[in-house]
Amino acid sequence: MAERATIKPGENDVLIVVDVQHDFLPGGALAVPDGDAVIEPINRLAKRFRHVVLTQDWHPEGHASFASSHPAKQPFEMADLHYGPQVLWPDHCVQGTSGAEISRDIDIPHAQLVIRKGYNAGIDSYSGFKEADRRTSTGLEGYLKERGFRRAFCAGLALDYCVAWTAADAAGAGFETYLIEDASRPIDTNGSLEKAWRELEAAGVRVITSEQITGA
């Protein structure tokens, strides 16, 4: 159920901008449909938040989440990795490539941290907090808690993967967590969007629109 109240970001609030990288934008290796539609609302939102962190998908070549690393597998098929089932993706966000760069159109000079994830060759990490083995931490929870934040607002790409997992983990870590729907876009493969909505609801994540976030 979408909430309609207006929200004024303050000192205890952080905006988490997830994976707005060239490979997830039109023309990229794993382009999210209509992905560039998130840029304008994210830039606008970020002006309302004093505290912004960015996540960056950051894989080594030959990463276990790449279909190319599994003989006879195609992108969007499943594989069994040591921690469980894993969707296989086209090669994307390879460390140091232009596809892995945060979009040049993201205009958030006051962002305070870029947290990279997915750098362990054998483990994927949709979440900015915990890798797909559900054990390995990125350190983001400790960082946000040490900074004293209490509410986390999540937006970016892709809604049904990295944004959803980041938001669910933020809620699990005890932050009051919001997903900003119109500032996010899904990949929506094999029922992933429906599944993400269910998991977000179970995690207690609140779904809002960017127009509910006001300035003054």
Ligand code: VGL
């Ligand atoms: C993502 C698939 C693979 C995302 C990252 O940012 O949502 N999706 N790696």
Ligand code: ZN
């Ligand atoms: Zn990835």
